[in-house]
Each structure stands twice: as C-alpha cells, then as structure tokens.
Amino acid sequence: MKFFEDKNILCIKPLGYLDFLKLEMDARFVVTDSGGIEPETTVLGVPCLTLLDTMAWKETVSQGTNTLVGSNSQKLVEEAYKILDGKGKKGTCPELWDGRTAERIMEVLVKEQRI
Numbered sequence: 001m002k003f004f005e006d007k008n009i010l011c012i013k014p015l016g017y018l019d020f021l022k023l024e025m026d027a028r029f030v031v032t033d034s035g036g037i038e039p040e041t042t043v044l045g046v047p048c049l050t051l052l053d054t055m056a057w058k059e060t061v062s063q064g065t066n067t068l069v070g071s072n073s074q075k076l077v078e079e080a081y082k083i084l085d086g087k088g089k090k091g092t093c094p095e096l097w098d099g100r101t102a103e104r105i106m107e108v109l110v111k112e113q114r115i
Contacts, residue, residue: 029083031076038066043093047083049076065091 015023024030024040029047032038035056041048042057042064053070060066067089069075082088096104 029080029088031080038064039097041065042091043097045091045093047088047091049079049083051076059094059097060091063092063094065089 021040024037024046025044027046029049030037030041031049031051033051035050035052038048038050038055038057038060042060046065048060048064048066049069050066051069051071053068055061055066055068057064057066061068067079069079079088
C-alpha cells in the first residue's frame with residue numbers, strides 16, 4: 001500500500017500504543033475519528049479535531065482540547081488553521097483525570113475497612 005507523504009503530512013502504518021502516544025505528545029494537533037484518542041490528547045494538552053458528530057467523552061469538548069468537526073471539511077480546515085496560528089482551543093485536564101484513581105480507590109477501601 002502506498003502512503004501519502006509531503007513535507008508537512010506523513011501517513012504511516014499502524015503503531016504500537018507507546019509509539020503512537022509519543023506521536024500524540026509531539027503533535028501540533030491530532031485529527032481522529034476514534035473516540036479513544038480524545039481523552040489522551042486532552043490529558044496531554046494537545047488539540048484534537050474529531051471527525052465525528054457525537055462524542056464519546058463529553059469532558060474532552062467541554063473542558064479539554066477536543067473540537068468536534070464532524071464531516072464538515074470546511075470546519076476542519078478552519079479549526080486546523082486556528083491551531084496553527086496559535087488561536088486554537090485551549091483546554092484543561094478535567095478534574096480527577098490526574099492519574100491518581102487507584103490511590104483514591106485505595107483510600108476509600110481502607111477507610112471503609114474493606115482491605
């Protein structure tokens with residue numbers, strides 16, 4: 001299969017999770033049709049343009065870096081240029097998305113004397 005490539009865009013074969021996460025971390029923005037990438041980009045603070053009309057993770061749009069563009073190619077282009085011009089959406093990481101879930105669960109279990 002031939003992949004499209006120019007100086008700014010490179011289409012690549014599928015990657016493993018850690019390699020893909022590294023690409024997300026270093027990206028100016030991400031375009032996706034996958035609901036699983038929205039939370040990752042929000043936590044990483046990377047703008048995300050989602051090619052869906054509905055969202056899997058509402059927090060990624062209301063608080064995070066995700067913008068739904070659906071199948072509207074004009075909106076995709078407009079939002080991409082906003083990001084590249086430094087005027088894109090600036091999100092925050094939603095409350096409790098701090099990587100401390102297991103710690104909070106353990107605190108509850110200890111408090112309730114379940115362990």
